[in-house]
Amino acid sequence: MHLHKYEKIWLTLGVISLIIFLSVVGVSAFSQNHTPAGGMETIDPKKVNETAPFDNPGVTQLDDDTYQATIVAMAFGYTAPELKVPVGKEVVFKVTSTDVVHSFTIDNTKVNMMVVPGRITTKSYTFEKPGTYLILCNEYCGTGHHMMYTEIEVYE
Ligand code: CUA
CATH class of the missing domain: 1.20.5 (Single alpha-helices involved in coiled-coils or other helix-helix interfaces)
Known part of the structure:
Protein backbone atom coordinates (compact mmCIF):
# COMPACT_ATOMS: atom_id res chain seq x y z
CA MET A 1 0.00 0.00 0.00
CA THR A 35 37.78 22.78 26.51
CA PRO A 36 39.97 24.13 29.27
CA ALA A 37 39.14 27.70 30.20
CA GLY A 38 41.59 30.22 28.87
CA GLY A 39 42.21 29.22 25.31
CA MET A 40 43.47 26.58 23.02
CA GLU A 41 47.20 27.05 22.73
CA THR A 42 48.72 23.80 21.59
CA ILE A 43 52.09 22.16 22.26
CA ASP A 44 53.79 18.92 21.24
CA PRO A 45 53.55 16.83 24.45
CA LYS A 46 56.77 15.00 23.54
CA LYS A 47 58.70 18.27 23.29
CA VAL A 48 57.35 20.05 26.37
CA ASN A 49 60.72 20.13 28.11
CA GLU A 50 62.35 21.89 25.17
CA THR A 51 59.48 24.26 24.33
CA ALA A 52 59.35 27.73 25.91
CA PRO A 53 58.23 28.60 28.51
CA PHE A 54 58.18 24.98 29.75
CA ASP A 55 61.90 24.53 29.13
CA ASN A 56 62.37 26.75 32.18
CA PRO A 57 59.46 26.07 34.53
CA GLY A 58 58.86 28.16 37.61
CA VAL A 59 57.89 31.72 38.45
CA THR A 60 58.96 34.69 36.38
CA GLN A 61 57.99 38.32 36.80
CA LEU A 62 56.33 39.81 33.71
CA ASP A 63 55.90 43.38 34.98
CA ASP A 64 55.31 45.29 38.24
CA ASP A 65 51.93 43.67 38.85
CA THR A 66 52.08 40.40 36.95
CA TYR A 67 53.88 37.13 37.45
CA GLN A 68 53.85 33.98 35.39
CA ALA A 69 54.04 30.49 36.86
CA THR A 70 54.92 27.79 34.35
CA ILE A 71 54.30 24.23 35.47
CA VAL A 72 54.52 20.83 33.79
CA ALA A 73 52.16 18.15 35.07
CA MET A 74 53.09 14.50 34.65
CA ALA A 75 52.39 11.16 36.28
CA PHE A 76 52.73 11.71 39.18
CA GLY A 77 53.77 15.21 40.09
CA TYR A 78 54.40 18.77 38.96
CA THR A 79 57.73 20.15 37.85
CA ALA A 80 57.53 23.34 39.78
CA PRO A 81 60.71 24.29 41.50
CA GLU A 82 60.29 26.93 44.22
CA LEU A 83 56.78 28.12 43.54
CA LYS A 84 56.73 31.44 45.37
CA VAL A 85 54.55 34.39 44.41
CA PRO A 86 53.64 37.66 46.15
CA VAL A 87 50.22 38.29 47.60
CA GLY A 88 47.93 40.72 45.75
CA LYS A 89 49.62 40.37 42.34
CA GLU A 90 48.20 38.71 39.30
CA VAL A 91 49.71 35.29 38.68
CA VAL A 92 49.26 33.79 35.24
CA PHE A 93 49.45 30.01 35.53
CA LYS A 94 50.48 28.16 32.39
CA VAL A 95 50.24 24.41 32.70
CA THR A 96 50.58 21.49 30.32
CA SER A 97 50.95 17.72 30.62
CA THR A 98 53.53 15.41 29.08
CA ASP A 99 51.41 12.27 29.37
CA VAL A 100 47.76 11.94 30.42
CA VAL A 101 45.00 14.26 31.60
CA HIS A 102 45.63 15.74 35.04
CA SER A 103 44.26 18.70 36.90
CA PHE A 104 45.96 21.68 38.46
CA THR A 105 43.87 22.51 41.47
CA ILE A 106 44.91 24.98 44.16
CA ASP A 107 43.20 24.23 47.43
CA ASN A 108 40.98 27.02 48.82
CA THR A 109 41.00 28.99 45.56
CA LYS A 110 39.03 29.10 42.36
CA VAL A 111 41.95 27.64 40.42
CA ASN A 112 40.85 24.25 39.11
CA MET A 113 42.24 23.63 35.65
CA MET A 114 42.06 20.53 33.56
CA VAL A 115 45.51 19.82 32.14
CA VAL A 116 45.48 18.04 28.81
CA PRO A 117 48.53 16.76 26.91
CA GLY A 118 48.99 18.78 23.73
CA ARG A 119 47.41 21.90 25.16
CA ILE A 120 48.55 24.81 27.27
CA THR A 121 45.99 25.73 29.89
CA THR A 122 46.15 29.27 31.20
CA LYS A 123 44.49 30.81 34.23
CA SER A 124 45.05 34.09 36.03
CA TYR A 125 44.69 34.28 39.75
CA THR A 126 45.46 36.82 42.47
CA PHE A 127 46.06 35.44 45.95
CA GLU A 128 44.51 37.63 48.61
CA LYS A 129 46.01 35.93 51.65
CA PRO A 130 49.61 34.90 52.23
CA GLY A 131 50.40 31.34 53.19
CA THR A 132 51.22 27.95 51.78
CA TYR A 133 48.64 26.55 49.40
CA LEU A 134 48.32 22.93 48.42
CA ILE A 135 48.30 22.17 44.69
CA LEU A 136 46.82 18.84 43.79
CA CYS A 137 45.48 16.70 40.98
CA ASN A 138 41.81 15.85 41.20
CA GLU A 139 41.58 14.09 37.85
CA TYR A 140 42.22 10.36 38.23
CA CYS A 141 45.42 9.69 36.30
CA GLY A 142 46.73 6.31 37.47
CA THR A 143 48.15 4.43 40.41
CA GLY A 144 50.08 7.41 41.79
CA HIS A 145 47.22 9.88 41.43
CA HIS A 146 46.80 10.34 45.18
CA MET A 147 50.49 11.24 45.52
CA MET A 148 50.32 13.97 42.90
CA TYR A 149 50.62 17.29 44.68
CA THR A 150 52.93 20.18 45.38
CA GLU A 151 52.77 23.54 47.14
CA ILE A 152 52.88 27.21 46.34
CA GLU A 153 54.04 29.81 48.81
CA VAL A 154 52.31 33.19 48.78
CA TYR A 155 54.38 35.82 50.55
CA GLU A 156 53.68 39.41 51.65
CU1 CUA B 1 47.45 13.54 37.97
CU2 CUA B 1 45.64 12.62 39.16
Whole structure:
Protein backbone atom coordinates (compact mmCIF):
# COMPACT_ATOMS: atom_id res chain seq x y z
CA MET A 1 0.00 0.00 0.00
CA HIS A 2 1.11 3.53 -0.79
CA LEU A 3 0.30 4.87 2.64
CA HIS A 4 2.52 2.30 4.26
CA LYS A 5 5.42 3.25 2.00
CA TYR A 6 5.14 6.97 2.87
CA GLU A 7 4.96 6.20 6.54
CA LYS A 8 8.20 4.30 6.25
CA ILE A 9 9.86 7.22 4.49
CA TRP A 10 8.70 9.71 7.13
CA LEU A 11 9.76 7.40 9.90
CA THR A 12 13.20 7.03 8.33
CA LEU A 13 13.56 10.80 7.92
CA GLY A 14 12.50 11.27 11.53
CA VAL A 15 15.08 8.82 12.77
CA ILE A 16 17.81 10.42 10.64
CA SER A 17 17.04 13.93 11.87
CA LEU A 18 16.93 12.66 15.46
CA ILE A 19 20.37 11.14 15.02
CA ILE A 20 21.71 14.37 13.51
CA PHE A 21 20.16 16.41 16.33
CA LEU A 22 21.60 14.14 19.03
CA SER A 23 25.06 14.13 17.54
CA VAL A 24 25.09 17.94 17.29
CA VAL A 25 23.99 18.25 20.92
CA GLY A 26 26.43 15.54 21.96
CA VAL A 27 29.38 17.09 20.18
CA SER A 28 28.77 20.56 21.60
CA ALA A 29 28.29 19.20 25.13
CA PHE A 30 31.49 17.21 24.73
CA SER A 31 33.54 20.16 23.55
CA GLN A 32 32.16 22.43 26.29
CA ASN A 33 33.20 19.97 28.98
CA HIS A 34 36.58 19.36 27.54
CA THR A 35 37.78 22.78 26.51
CA PRO A 36 39.97 24.13 29.27
CA ALA A 37 39.14 27.70 30.20
CA GLY A 38 41.59 30.22 28.87
CA GLY A 39 42.21 29.22 25.31
CA MET A 40 43.47 26.58 23.02
CA GLU A 41 47.20 27.05 22.73
CA THR A 42 48.72 23.80 21.59
CA ILE A 43 52.09 22.16 22.26
CA ASP A 44 53.79 18.92 21.24
CA PRO A 45 53.55 16.83 24.45
CA LYS A 46 56.77 15.00 23.54
CA LYS A 47 58.70 18.27 23.29
CA VAL A 48 57.35 20.05 26.37
CA ASN A 49 60.72 20.13 28.11
CA GLU A 50 62.35 21.89 25.17
CA THR A 51 59.48 24.26 24.33
CA ALA A 52 59.35 27.73 25.91
CA PRO A 53 58.23 28.60 28.51
CA PHE A 54 58.18 24.98 29.75
CA ASP A 55 61.90 24.53 29.13
CA ASN A 56 62.37 26.75 32.18
CA PRO A 57 59.46 26.07 34.53
CA GLY A 58 58.86 28.16 37.61
CA VAL A 59 57.89 31.72 38.45
CA THR A 60 58.96 34.69 36.38
CA GLN A 61 57.99 38.32 36.80
CA LEU A 62 56.33 39.81 33.71
CA ASP A 63 55.90 43.38 34.98
CA ASP A 64 55.31 45.29 38.24
CA ASP A 65 51.93 43.67 38.85
CA THR A 66 52.08 40.40 36.95
CA TYR A 67 53.88 37.13 37.45
CA GLN A 68 53.85 33.98 35.39
CA ALA A 69 54.04 30.49 36.86
CA THR A 70 54.92 27.79 34.35
CA ILE A 71 54.30 24.23 35.47
CA VAL A 72 54.52 20.83 33.79
CA ALA A 73 52.16 18.15 35.07
CA MET A 74 53.09 14.50 34.65
CA ALA A 75 52.39 11.16 36.28
CA PHE A 76 52.73 11.71 39.18
CA GLY A 77 53.77 15.21 40.09
CA TYR A 78 54.40 18.77 38.96
CA THR A 79 57.73 20.15 37.85
CA ALA A 80 57.53 23.34 39.78
CA PRO A 81 60.71 24.29 41.50
CA GLU A 82 60.29 26.93 44.22
CA LEU A 83 56.78 28.12 43.54
CA LYS A 84 56.73 31.44 45.37
CA VAL A 85 54.55 34.39 44.41
CA PRO A 86 53.64 37.66 46.15
CA VAL A 87 50.22 38.29 47.60
CA GLY A 88 47.93 40.72 45.75
CA LYS A 89 49.62 40.37 42.34
CA GLU A 90 48.20 38.71 39.30
CA VAL A 91 49.71 35.29 38.68
CA VAL A 92 49.26 33.79 35.24
CA PHE A 93 49.45 30.01 35.53
CA LYS A 94 50.48 28.16 32.39
CA VAL A 95 50.24 24.41 32.70
CA THR A 96 50.58 21.49 30.32
CA SER A 97 50.95 17.72 30.62
CA THR A 98 53.53 15.41 29.08
CA ASP A 99 51.41 12.27 29.37
CA VAL A 100 47.76 11.94 30.42
CA VAL A 101 45.00 14.26 31.60
CA HIS A 102 45.63 15.74 35.04
CA SER A 103 44.26 18.70 36.90
CA PHE A 104 45.96 21.68 38.46
CA THR A 105 43.87 22.51 41.47
CA ILE A 106 44.91 24.98 44.16
CA ASP A 107 43.20 24.23 47.43
CA ASN A 108 40.98 27.02 48.82
CA THR A 109 41.00 28.99 45.56
CA LYS A 110 39.03 29.10 42.36
CA VAL A 111 41.95 27.64 40.42
CA ASN A 112 40.85 24.25 39.11
CA MET A 113 42.24 23.63 35.65
CA MET A 114 42.06 20.53 33.56
CA VAL A 115 45.51 19.82 32.14
CA VAL A 116 45.48 18.04 28.81
CA PRO A 117 48.53 16.76 26.91
CA GLY A 118 48.99 18.78 23.73
CA ARG A 119 47.41 21.90 25.16
CA ILE A 120 48.55 24.81 27.27
CA THR A 121 45.99 25.73 29.89
CA THR A 122 46.15 29.27 31.20
CA LYS A 123 44.49 30.81 34.23
CA SER A 124 45.05 34.09 36.03
CA TYR A 125 44.69 34.28 39.75
CA THR A 126 45.46 36.82 42.47
CA PHE A 127 46.06 35.44 45.95
CA GLU A 128 44.51 37.63 48.61
CA LYS A 129 46.01 35.93 51.65
CA PRO A 130 49.61 34.90 52.23
CA GLY A 131 50.40 31.34 53.19
CA THR A 132 51.22 27.95 51.78
CA TYR A 133 48.64 26.55 49.40
CA LEU A 134 48.32 22.93 48.42
CA ILE A 135 48.30 22.17 44.69
CA LEU A 136 46.82 18.84 43.79
CA CYS A 137 45.48 16.70 40.98
CA ASN A 138 41.81 15.85 41.20
CA GLU A 139 41.58 14.09 37.85
CA TYR A 140 42.22 10.36 38.23
CA CYS A 141 45.42 9.69 36.30
CA GLY A 142 46.73 6.31 37.47
CA THR A 143 48.15 4.43 40.41
CA GLY A 144 50.08 7.41 41.79
CA HIS A 145 47.22 9.88 41.43
CA HIS A 146 46.80 10.34 45.18
CA MET A 147 50.49 11.24 45.52
CA MET A 148 50.32 13.97 42.90
CA TYR A 149 50.62 17.29 44.68
CA THR A 150 52.93 20.18 45.38
CA GLU A 151 52.77 23.54 47.14
CA ILE A 152 52.88 27.21 46.34
CA GLU A 153 54.04 29.81 48.81
CA VAL A 154 52.31 33.19 48.78
CA TYR A 155 54.38 35.82 50.55
CA GLU A 156 53.68 39.41 51.65
CU1 CUA B 1 47.45 13.54 37.97
CU2 CUA B 1 45.64 12.62 39.16
